[in-house]
Amino acid sequence: GESVGLHLPTLSVQEGDNSIINCAYSNSASDYFIWYKQESGKGPQFIIDIRSNMDKRQGQRVTVLLNKTVKHLSLQIAATQPGDSAVYFCAENKETSGSRLTFGEGTQLTVNP
């Protein structure tokens, strides 16, 4: 399953499928990007980050892809599990903003058994 466009509030996938969550960022000068996962009733938790000098970074079952040409960021989750159901946020650090992060609106991922 894949979310499209600037943002899609919800994405529903079958257990075991791969998920792709997309994010468009606003500032071509942003030099750091991060993905967070927020489960119901909890604060956001770090998943993976990437700097602007990279195109791809892999973690455990997750991959982040950065396309600076079109200012697009995606999070790929392999073999999605019910425990992956959550809201996923991308965030960017703009070069001139110190340690601030600017967050996207989030995508609700639902994994169906």
Place this chain on the structure above:
Amino acid sequence: DVKVTQSSRYLVKRTGEKVFLECVQDMDHENMFWYRQDPGLGLRLIYFSYDVKMKEKGDIPEGYSVSREKKERFSLILESASTNQTSMYLCASSSGQGTYEQYFGPGTRLTVT
């Protein structure tokens, strides 16, 4: 592991009351942040602090103030609570040392009646 704690998970206050939300981090982080989270609006930055007794306005500071008297503690104050301040409030901290990753607390769900 970094731990960020918030004084209350749920809080109900009346319009006009003064409200204090407390946040404590245990990792000697320089930076601390207060966000509010509303459906469809993502995380919006209210105030942040890069050092003790230092504060800077975020994107939506109106109706709020903050206090950072000790490095580990960052308080958000609603001088006169209003119904439009009903929201989820999230506190975060970051080290400011080579990474922009922010660590979040569990959140406080504030209802103003």
